[in-house]
Amino acid sequence: MSVPVDPPVSADRPVPAALPVPATLQGQRLVVVGAGSRTGRLLAQAASAAGADLVLAGPDPRKLEWTAGEVSGPAEVIPVDLADERSIAEFAARVGRFDHLVSTAAMPANGPLADLELEAIQRAFAAKVVGPLLLAKHLAGQVAENGSFTFFSGVAAWRPAPARTVMATTNGALAFLVQALAVELAPVRVNAVSPGIVDTGSWDGLGADKAAFLQQVAARNPARRVGSPEDLIKAVFYAIDSPYVTGTVLHVDGGGRLA
Template identity: 50%
Template structure:
């Protein structure tokens, strides 16, 4: 899974899975463009890397920003986006703003990224997006999460046909201990969630960012993999 001489754009590189993907791509020899909303977090990721890298602030849910971003970045080989925004709870009590934020991160951002990046990506390049196991295993209170993840997976498959031979794939993680993403729950609720998940899934643990980074490098470098959703969930879909 070597990426020597390749240029990789990582959206969401400031923390968690995105940071792990960026570091792994750099270790595999890639020149990495680190993108996300917070420069400070991106600079922290850059400090972990030894290879060529550049930091660019971007809100991928804003089309004007995405268009300008790729005008500046120019040609590249692979793009990975871990952009995500949760929306949980009963639909009848959910505000429109929360729903719109989930749509922006998981649907509009991928649409804008593909639209403006496609003219600049190498013909043997790839896009890799992150959905989630709730696309295939809904639960009470996950209607919007299930909707946007399922929509992203369908979009990925459709664009794999439309943009061929450029490849598009999706990674579908389960519960991953990705750091600050879970801070909103509080320490006690977070640990309870992790413990419950680990008891139920066949892997008997929650995921780690490096688990997802490894799968992402596989998706980027396997030339016969396209239009596929790769479940990296410890067996979460079997629960």
């Protein structure tokens, strides 16, 4: 059972020219799980521009090669299936020593409770909970001093809604998982980024209704805007670059969990 690591993205969706670039990744090895997604692509580009050597991971080698062609520095492509422990173990053996790992893994299983299928539920948990747990299991011994893991949770854990039961549960489980891993893997740091409504391209399927939907979200959010992929990248770099931050969920939701 292969698990995609992020919602599908359009190949022709433009990538912003200006990305948030940290000053601390020179010579560091960064593993990006989900490097074929839009957020993963932008993260890889910004990290590469900051001097990081990249490992680009995910289930689709074609998307990973596409991302590798967009970055400015060294990038190694290593496919991995988060639903398969053997694949993760083999991935760990190929990765070797590294400084930071970021996973944007997500495979939503949305819909009314009565319509949910076990396989979809299992795929959602593999991407958000079991996969990150196994990544930590197989890769924790390979993290350099002051290294970290950063995973992606989501606002649904704090604002559950009908037809979003699995999404809320997996995101909530991940939030507690990073706390447990931060204690067990110390001094390796483990954190999560929790996006709200972010215009990554996942809402493009709404077609003509997308603009109205995003306007409604912006009007309701305390920040009075929706998020951008650049907001997420800044949060990831903060988690990577902050040696006194661990076991923490960084909410990048414009206050959406409060509205």
